[in-house]
Amino acid sequence: MTDATRLRLDVSYDGREFSGWAVQPSRRTVAGVLLEALERLTGAGVPLGLTVAGRTDAGVHATGQVCHIDLPTAVWESLSESLVRRLAGLMPPDARVRSVTPVPSTFDARFSATFRRYEYQVADTVHGPEPLRRYDTIGWMRPLDLTRLREAAAGLVGLHDFAAFCKRKEHATTVRAITRLDWRREPDGVLVATVQADAFCQAMVRSLVGAMLTVGDGRRDPGWPAKLLTLRERSSEVTVAPAHGLTLIAVGYPDEAGYAERADATRRLRV
Structure with a gap:
């Protein structure tokens, strides 16, 4: 044009x-x-x-x-x-x-883009999410331990092949760099996972959350999600968490002078 x-x-x-x-x-x-x-x-x-x-x-x-x-x-x-x-x-x-x-x-x-940041919200109360939060927060019927969630998250931070957590696309890499993955409990009791990476594969965030939730409720060992990083295909043991708990909250960019350089580098990496 x-x-x-x-x-x-x-x-x-x-x-x-x-x-x-x-x-x-x-x-x-x-x-x-x-x-x-x-x-x-x-x-x-x-x-x-x-x-x-x-x-x-x-x-x-x-x-x-x-x-x-x-x-x-x-x-x-x-x-x-x-x-x-x-x-x-x-x-x-x-x-x-x-x-x-x-x-x-x-x-x-x-x-x-230099990063994408998502948040995933979970209510583990017996009565489930508050009515006004039911559209952006999932209910988890088992109590979740914040310490165990954080331990599971720590093993997933860094540059890894996340094939076990991705829906693979032909000729596309599943290597990603997670720069932030942590959990917090808000004053109202809702648990929030913050996940930030250079980019994500399809269903990757929800798969990571699904794996960590099984650690948080005691069904899996805290080191289990990180052990899946050795796989080179999607793991059938990982449950994808429901979509409505996930929100894209931020996308980061370099200064104007760096737009073209960053775009060229990303294209080379993805191809």
Whole structure:
């Protein structure tokens, strides 16, 4: 596109009624409703190159998702003061564009990212999650030990092949660098796992959480999840935790000068 402006969109959504991020025929997706709203404002086929930081699965939420599009500069200039407000009027209440920011053409929402950070919420109370939290917090009917959860998490931090926890894709690596994996218990009793990595394989976070929960409730040894890192295929012993407990809360990027270099390095690594 000649004379185009690249725009960074910061997006949040309640994933319950979406079949994930990516556009799918005959299915309601986040990208689908976003593109529909954008095209109502700019015209069919005008927004180009919609690219997201991380394709969330069906039922997964986001408070810190990032994507980018390219618009003709003249179109952007005509909408710059009102785009966020006008999108709020066109999009459904379970998806919001919180901000739109012009960025250099070297910015790539997916490949320029330095990390993705997720949180997973679990209520282990006998009565289950509080009613207002039932859509972003799972219930776990066995008591969970915070110390055991933290011990299990410690063995998974670092650069490893997470094949045992991933749905493998042909010609794609399952090697990832987890830079943060910890658990905390909030004042209301809800347990929260924070997981941060350069990138994640499909279902990886929910698989890691599922494995750690069996340690937290005493059914597995704290060292068991780390032992699975020796496997080179998905483990049938790992249960994938439910989607609705997971939220993408942040995506990190380098300074503007580092967008292109980071994107090139990531592409080489993933291929």
